[in-house]
Amino acid sequence: MTDDIFENPGLSTLGVRAGVHQTPELENSDPLYLTSSFCFKSAAQAAAVFAGEADGNIYSRFTNPTVRVFEERLAALEGGEACLATSSGMSAILTVVLGLLASGDHIVSSRSLFGTTTGLLQSLAKFGLETTFVDATDSSAWERAITPRTRLLFLETPSNPLTEIADIAALAALAHAQPNCLLVVDNCFCTPALQQPLALGADIVVHSATKYLDGQGRCIGGALVTRADLVRDKFFPFLRAAGPSMSPFNAWVFLKGLETLTLRMNAHCASAGRIAAWLARQPQVARVYYPGLPDHPQHALAARQQRGFGGIVSFEVQGSRAAAWRVIDSTRLFSITGNLGDTRSIITHPASTTHGRLSAAAKAEIGVTETLIRLSIGLEDVADLEADLGQALARVAT
Ligand SMILES: *Cc1c(COP(=O)(O)O)cnc(C)c1O
Secondary structure, eight states: OOOOSOSSOOHHHHHHHTTOOOOTTOOSSOOOOOOSBOOOSSHHHHHHHHTTSSOOOOBTTTOOHHHHHHHHHHHHHHTOSEEEEESSHHHHHHHHHHHHOOTTOEEEEESSSOHHHHHHHHHGGGGTOEEEEEOTTOHHHHHHHOOTTEEEEEEESSOTTTOOOOOHHHHHHHHHTSTTOEEEEEOTTTHHHHOOGGGGTOSEEEEETTTTTTOSSOOOOEEEEEOHHHIIIIIHHHHHHHOOBOOHHHHHHHHHHHHTHHHHHHHHHHHHHHHHHHHHTOTTEEEEEOTTSTTSTTHHHHHHHOSSOOSEEEEEESSOHHHHHHHHHHOSSSEESSOOSOSSOEEEOGGGTTTTTSOHHHHHHHTOOTTEEEEEOOSSOHHHHHHHHHHHHTTSOO
C-alpha cells in the first residue's frame, strides 16, 4: 500500500493497491521491468549482493520488481506472509513438492484433481515420493491414508470438474495432528476473492494464475503463498536453482487481472448460479454439479467455507458421448477449449480432454463420465448464454 491509513483494507482495495512500489517517476500504473539482469554500482556492491550481505536484484530468474509486486499483492489477497510466483500452476505444485519433500516421504491427495496434477503426483513415484489418493469429501479416508511418513495433504476445493467440496479446516486439523505434515490447497477455482484457505488453517496455497487471476485467458503462470520462512528456506532456493520463474511480462498482465478480480468473481458467481439452476430444469440434463445448488452434497459446507459458489458448472446430458459432443459442437457463444476462468464462456468435455490421460478405471472412480460437460461461465450476458445452451440442448433427445 502506498500509505497505511487503512489498517484492514478490503479485498477489492488490496486487489488494486497492495504491493505497489511507486518509482521516482510517480507512475500511476505498475511499471513493467522487462530486463533479464540488474547492474551494480561497483564490483564491491555486486559481491555483497551475490553474497546475500546486501539487498538487491541480480537476475530475473531469482527476483524481478514487477514479479515482486504481483507476489506482494497476491500474498495480501490470500492473507499470507509471502508469495513465490512461478512459470505455471504446475510448476508451483512441483516447487512445493520438490522444495519440501525427500525420497521416502509420502503425500495423501484428493483423487479429484486437475488431470495433470494427478499425473505429476503419480510420476514422482520414480523418485521415491509415494502418493495415496482418497475421496476428498471423506475425512476418515484421509485419516486412514496418513502414515508416519506423510508430509503433505494436497487438495483442490471445489474440485475439477465435479465441484466436490473438501473441508479445509477439518483437514488442516488432521495434518497438524501429525508431527511434520502440511496442508496444501489449490485455490484455483475460488481465488482469494471467494475463499482464503490460510485463514481456515491451510499451510500453503497454490494457484494457476492462468485461470481467474489473469481472468482473460492471456498468460500462463502460477504462485504459492505460505509462511515467509518456508519461502525463504525451501521454495525460493528451489526456484532460484531450478528456474521455474514467472516472466515479468506475465506478472504485469496478472497485476491488471488482480485489479478486477473481486468484480469478475462476483459476476462469474451470479451468472453460474443462474445457469446451474436453469440447467437443472432442462429435460436433456441428467445431473448438474454446482455447489450453489441446495441438493449439492456439500452445499452447506460450501456456503460456510466460501463467499460465493464459483463460476464452474458441470452437468451430464442424457445419452452417450455422442450427445455430449453434439451439445458442445452446437453451442455458438461458448469457446471449445480446455482452459477456464476467462471472460469468454468455455465448454469442455473432460473425459476426452483435460482428464483424457486418466485410465478408464480412474475416470470412473472420480465420476468423469462420457456424458459430462464442464462449463466455465464467462462475462457475457447470462440470457445469451442460456439461449445458446437451450438451442444446443434442443438437438439431443430427452
Ligand atoms: C490449470 C490448473 C492447474 C495447472 O495450471 P497451469 O497454469 O496450466 O500450469 C492446476 N490446478 C488447477 C485446479 C487448474 O485448473
